[in-house]
Amino acid sequence: MEIKEKLIEKILLFIALSSISILALIAFFIFGEGLPFIWKIGPHAFLLGERWVPSHGEFGILPMIVGSFWVTLGALLLGIPLGLACAIFLCEWTPPLAATFLRPAIQLLAAIPSVIYGFWGLVVLVPLVRTYLGGPGLSILSGSVILGFMILPTIISISEDALRALPPYYKAGGLALGATHWQTIWRVLIPAARSGIVASIILGMGRAIGETMAMIMILGNAVKMPSSFLDSARTLTTNIGIEMGYASGSHRQALFATGVILFFIIMILNSSAIVLSRRRVE
């Protein structure tokens, strides 16, 4: 009996360890392929090089970093106000019965595969942009709009949780001082739930930076520095997604190195979101 108990504990510990060793594996394999490459061509040339021509041995990922930056920024410009307004509305103004239906609907929104968002963007949004705003249509603008909608569920559900976790006397206190409902929300509830809301934005940002398929379909994937929001662009993720299928040699290493940069960015974002949400609990 004793031995069996010990054995089961050891087995479970082994399982737990093997599932976290994924992170170690990621680090080992991706860094093992990517870091020596960055070292070889120099971090400066890799990060700030403006030309990506694998066939000529030119590996500069600045256009992709800039592309990722603009698309994410655009997505946040759309996603933050819309998501926050929606979270506030769900938390403060929606009758409980309606909220019990709306909340699962938001979960469903999060469950839609990214190829379907991409399809919709390609079939509906891209022609609209091309007709009314000009340019190729496959552009940062189209990508940002789709991505903005894709990060909505993340922002809505986490900031709503943050608002809901506030003690009820915050709101009561605000209202008792004669503030209107909106004033209470704006001056009391939102500042109090700030760290949770910021965490939701950071996680949404992480999701936006990491999105691949929809971006491959909508952004147009041109490797050049985008000069306007109607230009097509390429992100760090789409760079890997498009070229990995046929890459070999130093081209493959360069793509792994792109993954290293992406991994760093995501780790920084995740850790700050975790720190923020921990502060909320305390």
Place this chain on the structure above:
Amino acid sequence: MSHAKTPNVVEMRKRIALNKTRDYIFWVIGLLSTLIGFVLLFTMIIDLFIDGFPRLSGQFLLSYPSRFPEKAGILSAWVGTTLVMIVTAATAVPLGIGAGIYLEEYRRKNWLTHLIEINMNNLAGVPSIIYGLLALGVFVYFLKFGESILTGGLTLGLLILPMVVIATRESIRAIPNSIREASYALGATKWQTIKDHILPYSSGGILTGMIIGLSRAIGETAPIITVGALTFIAFLPSSPITPEFPFLSFKWLLDPFTVMPIQMFNWISRPQKGFHVNAAAAGVILLFMTLLMNAFAIYMRYKFRKRIKW
């Protein structure tokens, strides 16, 4: 606010009216933003249905991809998706539940478990394409599994593992300590307590997490593309059931494959209109599958929450 004068009633009424209008304006803004999301979702689904529904037929489900849009179908795609999901579930479910149990029931506070904890939270946010790179490094180059069902399934299994772990932990944590104490008081060992009480009571939550994880894996494309499975597959993997003695064959694990979202992506990338219709039809089926799984998961969660009262 001056104390010298009596408060100007007209002024104050005006301010109150202004504040009320402002309240109302923000209410409208909130309502509109909430509606935009849902209206968009509905137009998206309806649009997809209008484009794809006429194409749905038995022939579409039972044909291989083809150069001719009207002859093409998704047979190899849905068979591939099913087989990959079997491997995914077989990877993620035992690992995820085991890790979840360990972290909630056995864990001692030390640096190792702290490390596990931090890693789990971080893993959940790693973009799927990074898992693709990992799979390429480990399964394709190192273990030489090739661009096979095994590689695809293992990759997606790792991808959803954090979700299964988190769901397991949350539902185990919801079980009150009195249950454990009652079990120990009756002389049960730790493992007996877990096997006979903790696991059955948390099974609803675990199942929910598992289904949501699998529904995410079904729609996931990026890691599979990275592994190199973006190819034209007009045949089925070898059958898992054989007429001769062992009756089971695992040769299919090493066969090349395609999955629903990749087939859809493939068709969208073609210039002909006919393939776009096919893509929409494949999208309808894919969307139907994920929404159905999620709705089922939400229903399960609701049902279990209602049934169990501590």
